[in-house]
Amino acid sequence: MTLVLDMLTTAAILYGVAAGLLIIFGVMKIINFAHGAFLTVGGYAALLVTHLGWNPWWSLPVAFALGAVCGAVVERLVMKPLYKRPLDAILATWGLAIVIGQCITLVFDRGVQFVQSPLSGAVDLFGISYSSYRLLVIPLSLAVIGLLGWMMNGSRLGLGTRAVIMNEDLARALGINTGLVRLATFSLGAGLAGLAGALITPLSSVDPNMGVPWLVNAFMIVMVSGVSLVSLGVACLVLGSAQVLVSTWANPILGGLTIVVLAAVILRVRPEGFARG
């Protein structure tokens, strides 16, 4: 039972971390290497909330807002001039990650910081005791899936976004402000990264490099899942479960490699990954 919960919660955490990356990748065809840095920004937003003495639940909206604002600024200043040069744009996000990391170091020092967790301790469930915060991540991730799904499929912005994903030139010809769509998606993606950063603080340390270990796994998952939110969910569930199983039955060092290796194998066998068609 613990194993099943481990698999579900790991998948939920991975989903939270990878969602923002997927949104940006879907619309802009850019892998945002600054994703880890936005994650870190979210973690430090949670730290600020702790310092201000607010209720720890505030860290989630604050982290989302801070991430989104950073994302919007970055989109206007750095990404916009590079849209015609996607390779340079990817390189720029990588450099950006370093810049953000160093800025955080300057302000907050290199040390490990402590963030108040909104929920602590364990609950008894199905006869075993399990971390209540990890359980909470499952509904939170489902809520993110639901909201994103609604935004993409049920809102005007989503319609524009899907149009841009399918054919940007045609969308622009139809009068859709593609620049605005890009700005909105980039800041949404960065906001989601910030949210994920705040979400993982109770499990993780808050330091200037906290985003790095998550970036590679999120990257591989997005590669495998294509651009759909559903296939992202499937990818997280399959790869996250595989990681937990390997860590439990073999050892955690191999477990750390699982997602990357498995993703590479999947892409070799089925280049479209978990995407339909």
Added chain:
Amino acid sequence: MRTSNRLFTATLAVLAALSGVSSATAQVKPPVVIGTAVGLSGANSVVAPSVVQATQLAVDEINAAGGIFGRKVVLEVADDGSGAAGAQKAYDSLLFQKKVDAIISMETSAARNAALPIVTRARKPFIYTSFYEGRSCNRHMFINAWVPEQQVASVVDYFGAKLGTKSYFLVGSDYAFGRGMLEFTRKYITAKGHKVVGEEYLPMDGSDWTAIVSKLKASGADALISSTAGGAPNVTLTKQLRAAGVTIPFGNLAVDEGTAKSMGSDGKDVYTAGSYYTSIDTPRNKAFLAAMAKRFGADMKTPNDLSVPQYEAVWAYKLAADKAGSLETDKVLKALGEVSFDGPRGAIKMDKQHHAALNMYLGQVQADGSVKILETFQGVDPGTQCPNLK
């Protein structure tokens, strides 16, 4: 006319001042240069500033006391990037460009191993001041920090005797120090007739302990002993353990006071062992803490088990040089094994095969993040480290 007069006087004054300076420097003997390579960047960067501060304090104190043979002591700090490649550059630059007289460094084991051949080639005294996995031997190297023989026993003995634990689960980061410490711990536990029911490692930069925590809970162990890399892994492991409701006694072989403090309420009750805690209740330690606070004020980094040995090593070098009566390498090396410096950790003499017997402390982290010392072990011997060195 007036202005040019003034200009002339000013020029004269400057010239006079300059000649005054140059004649003053001509009288001063060349300084004694001590090189320190430390991880200002990379994994050790969290602790490095405190190490540099402690070194600086010792240098200042020695200079205030007249230096070494009346020669001023100067500190050269180099960044070793916390690793082997950086250490090679740092040592090459310190030993062959800056021509330092001795090296006193707190470093990772990887950096130390990379540095030793360079030190041997340069034939300079080297004092290593970081606790480590043990058995690193070199004619030029002395070590004034602890090895597993000195540390592990205090935790395991306390758990067995006072808490009555019989089965242990070991968790570590996958690198030389983590594996070395736990290997020694496993042998020590089995030798005492107790059981190790699990031993798990996570890569150094890993942060997801899910599977390990679940295995620990399933194993039914009485106690947990961990030896992770410093900083982040300590925090992630402790948080995830607490979130999972693990309450068995938890001994952490690699947590420093600063990190313990940053873990907040999650760090409470963790057992730790080391040769230095700020709460050591001796006049010598209080004097040291006061001197640190006076020298660095609000910028002071909390002194710890990695920075204090550095302070003591600089002093030990001065005492050895005084005793040898020269800076000649062979004479200083001989004296380094003979002098004893009475520092914040007590009187320390590196006479045990280039290692030192140390007072060890078993502490427990309190709710406010401070470490309360539960037991003191006087003069714990490092055991057989380098039997082939004299």
